[in-house]
Amino acid sequence: MDEPQIDPKIRKRRADLTRFLRQEAEAHGFDLCRITLPDAIPEAPARLESFLEAGRHGTMAWMEETRDRRADPRVLWSQVRSIVMFGMNYGPDEDPRLLQARPEKAAISVYARNRDYHDVIKGRLKEVATRFAARAGADVKVFVDTAPVMEKPLAASAGLGWQGKHTNLVSREFGSWLFLGSLFTTADLEIDEAERDHCGSCRACLDACPTDAFPAPYQIDARRCISYLTIEHKGPIDPALRPAFGNRIYGCDDCLAACPWNKFAAAAREMKLVAREDLKAPDIAFFLTLDDPQFRTYFSGSPVKRIGRDRFVRNVLIAAGNSASRDLAPACEALLYDGSVDVRGMAVWALSQLVADESFQRLRTEHLGQETDETVRQEWMRGS
Numbered sequence: 001m002d003e004p005q006i007d008p009k010i011r012k013r014r015a016d017l018t019r020f021l022r023q024e025a026e027a028h029g030f031d032l033c034r035i036t037l038p039d040a041i042p043e044a045p046a047r048l049e050s051f052l053e054a055g056r057h058g059t060m061a062w063m064e065e066t067r068d069r070r071a072d073p074r075v076l077w078s079q080v081r082s083i084v085m086f087g088m089n090y091g092p093d094e095d096p097r098l099l100q101a102r103p104e105k106a107a108i109s110v111y112a113r114n115r116d117y118h119d120v121i122k123g124r125l126k127e128v129a130t131r132f133a134a135r136a137g138a139d140v141k142v143f144v145d146t147a148p149v150m151e152k153p154l155a156a157s158a159g160l161g162w163q164g165k166h167t168n169l170v171s172r173e174f175g176s177w178l179f180l181g182s183l184f185t186t187a188d189l190e191i192d193e194a195e196r197d198h199c200g201s202c203r204a205c206l207d208a209c210p211t212d213a214f215p216a217p218y219q220i221d222a223r224r225c226i227s228y229l230t231i232e233h234k235g236p237i238d239p240a241l242r243p244a245f246g247n248r249i250y251g252c253d254d255c256l257a258a259c260p261w262n263k264f265a266a267a268a269r270e271m272k273l274v275a276r277e278d279l280k281a282p283d284i285a286f287f288l289t290l291d292d293p294q295f296r297t298y299f300s301g302s303p304v305k306r307i308g309r310d311r312f313v314r315n316v317l318i319a320a321g322n323s324a325s326r327d328l329a330p331a332c333e334a335l336l337y338d339g340s341v342d343v344r345g346m347a348v349w350a351l352s353q354l355v356a357d358e359s360f361q362r363l364r365t366e367h368l369g370q371e372t373d374e375t376v377r378q379e380w381m382r383g384s
């Protein structure tokens, strides 16, 4: 908005600082950098509230615990005067859904196929912030993902894009493949205009969801989202949802990949976000054999490491069960002896999908008597 009464010197300083910031953002590999005000998302608190009240955050208790700070940037930091939103393109070089036709392969979502983006973006943001703070003589704080900041509505109000019906930010330039990060500052900067919604009547992302996780356009129920279930959710996974996982073992890209705006997007230019060759189409058989040290080494520096070996192998076993590949049965059988109840339980389910009835009965007779964990016993009882 124009402020005609503002002192020309102040106006010039804002313009200089804003230009400096954009140059720094570009020099540090960011594809987008735009600015908004801390009070620019007045509708977000009520929307967050209804999401939480409906229990759609599942077991992500941290969302509830931080709700006041999350809903309003001024509660998070009362001195903040401008919020700079950054976007980094992580577009894949081919449609990740193609891997679904190869059930012996494990699908790791695009965002997790190389370095942890939190580390990549946070490192870059800190460098930009240090240089900006020195230049502006202002205080700064940077956030990526894990802080209680509603990055998507803030990014939309800064004009990086708009929140699509899958709830993620969509950009005309980069489609749905953007990571977000923010820099809060006490400095006054030139404010950008919000972007308007360009989804129109399209519902490709909603229809693409394998588990029907969108109760309505622009709303997600995380408890049904494969991303939540494979990454955040601990313990057994609802048996009714397991078949829909297909070979997705870490996150899910289907709603993003279905977005027609992706056709304008180029592949990522930031090398640390370009897929590791060995994570593009890894074998389920190999992942089933990983013990804890091997898992940690293989996923060193990767976001996948965050979920730990047991949850990871639990997910891989679901993919194995969905593979229809009997060759995977011996590796699943070996996991019936695993120390983790989640792994044992999902090994039972995978075998119930892979082996003939009489073989499954034989395994049940061998194992059920010694099984002490109730959730695993239930898997044996449920199996065919």
Ligand code: B12
Pocket (backbone or CB within 6 Å): 044, 047, 048, 051, 060, 109, 110, 111, 144, 145, 146, 147, 148, 149, 150, 151, 152, 153, 163, 166, 167, 168, 169, 170, 176, 177, 178, 179, 180, 181, 217, 218, 219, 220, 222, 225, 227, 228, 231, 232, 250, 251, 252, 253, 255, 256
């Ligand atoms: C919690 C979380 C999740 C949860 C819940 C997802 C969710 N949509 O909330 C789970 C684990 C499922 C998840 C999954 C994924 N996530 Co996530 N996640 C977050 C996190 C930490 C918080 C999001 C949040 O505040 N949710 C609470 C809800 C209430 O807020 P909201 O989604 O903005 O909800 C809005 C709508 O409901 C909306 N609304 C309701 N009615 C209406 C009506 C209209 C017209 C409009 C416009 C809006 C609207 O109002 C709310 C407020 O704006 C953010 C990082 C951050 N700090 O922001 C990353 C983040 C959203 N995730 C990200 C990514 C990449 C993913 C995955 C793609 C990863 C993957 N491949 O598996 C999936 C995508 C799944 C999906 N469709 O959302 C990126 C998205 C980047 C982008 N371009 O938007 C973020 C921003 C991280 C980052 N820094 O880059 N994630």
